[in-house]
Amino acid sequence: MKIVLVSFEAITALDVVGPYEVLSRVPGAEVVFAGPHAGPVRTDNRVLGMQVDVALADVPHADVLLVPGGFGVDALMADPEGLADLRRLDRGAAFTTSVCTGALVLGAAGLLRGLEATTHWAYLEQLADFGATPVSRRVVRQGRVITAAVVSAGIDMALALAAELSSEDVARSIQLAIEYDPEPPFAEGHPRSASPERVARVRAASAARRAARAAQNQACK
Amino acid sequence: MKIVLVSFEAITALDVVGPYEVLSRVPGAEVVFAGPHAGPVRTDNRVLGMQVDVALADVPHADVLLVPGGFGVDALMADPEGLADLRRLDRGAAFTTSVCTGALVLGAAGLLRGLEATTHWAYLEQLADFGATPVSRRVVRQGRVITAAVVSAGIDMALALAAELSSEDVARSIQLAIEYDPEPPFAEGHPRSASPERVARVRAASAARRAARAAQNQACK
Secondary structure (H helix, E strand, C coil): CEEEEECCCCCCHHHHHHHHHHHCCCCCCEEEEEECCCEEEECCCCCCEEEECEEHHHCCCCCEEEECCCCCHHHHHCCHHHHHHHHHHHHHCCEEEEECCHHHHHHHCCCCCCCEECCCHHHHHHHHHHCCEECCCCEEEECCEEEECCCCHHHHHHHHHHHHHCCHHHHHHHHHHCCCCCCCCCCCCCCCCCCHHHHHHHHHHHHHHHHHHHHHHHHHC | CEEEEECCCCCCHHHHHHHHHHHCCCCCCEEEEEECCCEEEECCCCCCEEEECEEHHHCCCCCEEEECCCCCHHHHHCCHHHHHHHHHHHHHCCEEEEECCHHHHHHHCCCCCCCEECCCHHHHHHHHHHCCEECCCCEEEECCEEEECCCCHHHHHHHHHHHHHCCHHHHHHHHHHCCCCCCCCCCCCCHHHCCHHHHHHHHHHHHHHHHHHHHHHHHCC
């Protein structure tokens, strides 16, 4: 069972590492980090270095395809060859999934047309640009296409997916093995429970970081 | 504010990436991945490649020191120079912290003597070997020494730490930014809520994986 985790420059690390920690524990799973190019990348804040082991073009097949988010999705969405590879892998996959703004990449590849989907709450409306119906839920499943909201939602999605790929018994044991028994210190993990001022501030900060990163990339060209 | 995340061969990725995703968002934080040796490492299942950017010996100071877990702690606990570096960095640190079996490394370095501490539930009793009092809680704080239980507990700890390093307001915004609003699919994220059979099975599987990894490392010498 081949699980392809898409990885790229300016990825949000936890978007992919949360599901990785779950899915790599599924018996029989062969997990590979694949991206537009093989080689080292740095995450969205340029601090953590991660390795992309194989180019998407060299991946013949995926049983599970997972696209995480991060500022790097902008480049991925503007990469016709990368999007074509994702479409090719999607055709053979039992599950095509995304975490956070990875949903925008699936959308740009045309894989969310006519489906309900979710993404980072600050980018939710953008899903409509790709013919999808934005839904404000932590995990949205439409047949074999599953989208998860921000960052930590990828862990929830991966556990549900592990139950499908193997068994609920296995998924329960994985949840225990990683002691996923969260106790968030604050009650503001979602816009619905945070003050409008905080939501506006976090939204603005995210947009500013994204713009700064884009400007920096432009300057480096 | 220098935040040193310790990284090493056979690390558990989520132990360090969870806190990283939180702490790297604290204003003014400078996060660095440091380990016994600079260079590439592979995580506990040898799949994900991560980069260690600097050797611990070359890190002059840490305001926050964080030691994650994984099978690789066995090698770290047997590395007198690495442990000496951790003791040196601890002396100048405002906070010394661990996630999962990273607590065993702090223990081996003599940094938990006389303190209450926690770690992965399957390794909890081992803390007593280092003069610590094992406590079955998700996060245990003893002054400036904070230990977190398994994997995902590192996110909870890091959010609490972000509040101390900056402000509760900042920590609340970070929690919203990563949408840490977990909905675990099952109620068995902790031994207290799982069946004794499942606990025994997961404990045995963890011990078997650890032994296999140790045998493999021995064979590679």
